[in-house]
Amino acid sequence: MSDRRNLFNKVWDLHTVRTLPNQQTQLFIGLHLIHEVTSPQAYEILRDRGLKVAYRERTIATVDHIVPTADQSRPFKDLLAEQMMSAIEKNCDEFGVTLLDLKDGRQGIVHVVGPEQGLTQPGMTIVCGDSHTSTHGAFGSIAIGIGTSNVAQVLATQTMFLDRPKVRRIVVNGDLAPGVYAKDVILHIIQKLGVQGGVGYAYEYAGSTFDAMSMEERMTVCNMSIEGGARCGYINPDEKTVEYLCGRPYSPQGDEFEAATEWWLSLASGDDAEFDDEVVFNASDIEPTVTWGITPAQSVGISQPLPILSECPVGERVLLGEALEFMGLAEGQPVMGTRIDVAFIGSCTNGRISDLREAARIAAGHKVAPNVKAIVVPGSQLVREQAMAEGLHKIFEAAGFEWRGAGCSMCLAMNPDKLQGREVCASSSNRNFKGRQGSPTGRTLLMSPAMVAAAAIEGKVVDIREFGCVTA
Amino acid sequence: MSTKIKSVSGTGIPLLLDDIDTDRIIPARYLRCVTFEGLGEFAFEDDRQQDPNHPFDKAEYKGSSVLIAGRNFGCGSSREHAPQSLMRWGIKAIVAESFAEIFFGNCSSLGIVAVRATREDLQTLGAAIESNPTTQLKVDLESLTVTAGDISVSVEMADSARDALVTGEWDYLGQLLSAADQVTAHAATIPYLNGFTK
Numbered sequence: 001m002s003d004r005r006n007l008f009n010k011v012w013d014l015h016t017v018r019t020l021p022n023q024q025t026q027l028f029i030g031l032h033l034i035h036e037v038t039s040p041q042a043y044e045i046l047r048d049r050g051l052k053v054a055y056r057e058r059t060i061a062t063v064d065h066i067v068p069t070a071d072q073s074r075p076f077k078d079l080l081a082e083q084m085m086s087a088i089e090k091n092c093d094e095f096g097v098t099l100l101d102l103k104d105g106r107q108g109i110v111h112v113v114g115p116e117q118g119l120t121q122p123g124m125t126i127v128c129g130d131s132h133t134s135t136h137g138a139f140g141s142i143a144i145g146i147g148t149s150n151v152a153q154v155l156a157t158q159t160m161f162l163d164r165p166k167v168r169r170i171v172v173n174g175d176l177a178p179g180v181y182a183k184d185v186i187l188h189i190i191q192k193l194g195v196q197g198g199v200g201y202a203y204e205y206a207g208s209t210f211d212a213m214s215m216e217e218r219m220t221v222c223n224m225s226i227e228g229g230a231r232c233g234y235i236n237p238d239e240k241t242v243e244y245l246c247g248r249p250y251s252p253q254g255d256e257f258e259a260a261t262e263w264w265l266s267l268a269s270g271d272d273a274e275f276d277d278e279v280v281f282n283a284s285d286i287e288p289t290v291t292w293g294i295t296p297a298q299s300v301g302i303s304q305p306l307p308i309l310s311e312c313p314v315g316e317r318v319l320l321g322e323a324l325e326f327m328g329l330a331e332g333q334p335v336m337g338t339r340i341d342v343a344f345i346g347s348c349t350n351g352r353i354s355d356l357r358e359a360a361r362i363a364a365g366h367k368v369a370p371n372v373k374a375i376v377v378p379g380s381q382l383v384r385e386q387a388m389a390e391g392l393h394k395i396f397e398a399a400g401f402e403w404r405g406a407g408c409s410m411c412l413a414m415n416p417d418k419l420q421g422r423e424v425c426a427s428s429s430n431r432n433f434k435g436r437q438g439s440p441t442g443r444t445l446l447m448s449p450a451m452v453a454a455a456a457i458e459g460k461v462v463d464i465r466e467f468g469c470v471t472a
Numbered sequence: 473m474s475t476k477i478k479s480v481s482g483t484g485i486p487l488l489l490d491d492i493d494t495d496r497i498i499p500a501r502y503l504r505c506v507t508f509e510g511l512g513e514f515a516f517e518d519d520r521q522q523d524p525n526h527p528f529d530k531a532e533y534k535g536s537s538v539l540i541a542g543r544n545f546g547c548g549s550s551r552e553h554a555p556q557s558l559m560r561w562g563i564k565a566i567v568a569e570s571f572a573e574i575f576f577g578n579c580s581s582l583g584i585v586a587v588r589a590t591r592e593d594l595q596t597l598g599a600a601i602e603s604n605p606t607t608q609l610k611v612d613l614e615s616l617t618v619t620a621g622d623i624s625v626s627v628e629m630a631d632s633a634r635d636a637l638v639t640g641e642w643d644y645l646g647q648l649l650s651a652a653d654q655v656t657a658h659a660a661t662i663p664y665l666n667g668f669t670k
């Protein structure tokens with residue numbers, strides 16, 4: 001009889017150390033990624049209790065959130081950031097954990113670095129003290145964000161307790177129209193299912209639209225699963241997954257790679273796999289999508305107007321009204337034409353080489369609008385190096401974009417890159433929460449990197465399909 | 473074994489808004505720290521600056537231990553700084569329509585009681601607190617009720633989290649450590665830890 005378990009349940013079962021009487025699972029963790037923000041207190045817990053890191057070779061750290069992307073000389077000007085940097089250096093050194101720091105050419109946003117190094121592999125359980133750990137699900141792994149107490153638990157035992165979620169298959173079929181990207185697909189899904197639609201579920205993304213995506217596009221989709229309330233999302237491993245992993249530093253090598261490939265592909269959910277729920281979308285219904293509000297579900301297709309409150313469900317009106325007021329937008333107006341002050345291309349959602357290539361293609365031969373500050377921040381040092389080898393930085397600089405070092409930058413407000421006052425930012429990141437980009441009153445419009453590049457040039461939100469450089 | 477938490481009693485503070493994300497509970501700039509100490513005073517810092525009537529600034533709610541919140545409370549980032557700042561502000565229990573999962577997990581690890589109630593009941597509780605901020609609330613995990621004066625509403629909580637609090641077994645680290653041998657044995661069965669030969 002064939003195995004009707006979906007990938008999620010196969011991988012979960014494989015990592016189940018024991019099930020407690022209350023049905024919680026003690027789950028073995030295959031890869032633990034660490035960064036400077038959520039780890040210092042966890043190491044402190046270990047120190048207090050006299051514990052060691054149980055599986056050092058399954059644990060790897062990098063620095064991303066607080067890293068300045070312009071002047072990286074030490075000590076950092078921000079003394080608190082310097083203190084956090086020293087803390088992770090000291091902790092990793094003392095506990096014997098590998099740290100890919102600024103001096104190491106492999107540093108970058110943790111969710112860019114894991115896949116890039118071949119650390120992220122199908123069939124693994126992966127955790128990190130960071131909600132966007134869901135990114136790693138693109139490889140067919142169970143990848144979940146955890147809190148600092150959990151970080152301490154995983155450091156000390158390589159396990160943690162979890163309740164098994166249900167699994168919802170989200171099917172998208174069909175070709176994406178020119179100018180429509182992976183970012184638009186996930187924004188569309190979140191818009192339709194809501195920011196808490198995924199609570200209690202793991203998402204399996206399936207269908208021809210995802211099959212056709214590159215690994216980097218799949219990462220963009222899985223990255224934002226958490227924005228839809230799902231703690232993790234994944235895509236079944238296929239030939240593209242295998243090809244991506246071949247030859248990466250931490251990938252299995254030689255005969256072991258052959259054996260690994262066979263096992264990885266065997267994990268994929270079969271045609272008759274069972275799911276707790278299923279939702280189906282058509283790729284042809286998705287247009288370039290932009291958020292206009294303060295949650296990632298408050299978005300519209302670029303040709304659509306903002307909602308009209310009296311037409312919305314009564315229970316939603318308070319939140320929608322609050323969002324419109326905060327954003328300084330009027331109900332029913334088009335999102336197209338909204339003026340922007342800042343353009344940010346980067347983050348773990350869209351800071352990979354394919355994102356930079358696409359943004360550069362749009363920017364080539366144009367100039368950033370005079371009133372706009374535009375920055376491009378590669379997701380890792382290796383992405384930066386690759387982009388420079390291809391001359392992308394020259395295209396960006398000629399167009400008036402600033403070319404930065406790798407880090408989280410303006411995705412959130414923990415380093416010098418921040419919005420000022422009520423600035424409006426076209427951003428390729430993943431969160432448009434109030435205050436997210438560093439100014440309590442700053443405003444964020446999420447969109448694909450190509451749309452950000454076009455907005456930077458026009459000084460306002462435009463439809464990439466009318467921008468004149470969409471290739472079919 | 474940690475302290476058994478069977479109930480939380482104290483006054484309440486209403487914040488009946490939906491989709492309150494962790495960036496609002498504790499803005500990212502306060503994450504530049506290596507301990508959680510002192511985070512209590514920055515809970516909802518940005519919201520408070522923009523709203524002079526924010527409940528976390530009102531004298532009558534000082535010292536409250538039960539937070540009444542809306543739907544999808546604590547969505548967004550995994551930062552434990554968020555429940556830590558609420559806890560250090562004084563919150564011991566949160567009654568909300570629903571919680572984001574990582575936030576809920578973090579509360580469990582910290583021994584913060586996080587229970588769900590219906591919208592209607594939350595509004596009733598909120599109104600009772602607003603009309604008399606000295607109203608004593610009791611969140612009872614054994615009967616799964618919240619009482620406020622003569623009001624009593626029923627609440628829900630995942631069995632696993634509730635059992636852990638009631639039996640004092642929410643020190644998950646201790647429990648995980650106790651299975652160390654089982655973990656080692658299990659690791660030997662996982663293909664990628666064994667050259668894909670299993």
Ligand code: SF4
Binds near residue numbers: 064132
């Ligand atoms: S880029 Fe943004 S979302 Fe991604 S890890 Fe950094 S701060 Fe978090």
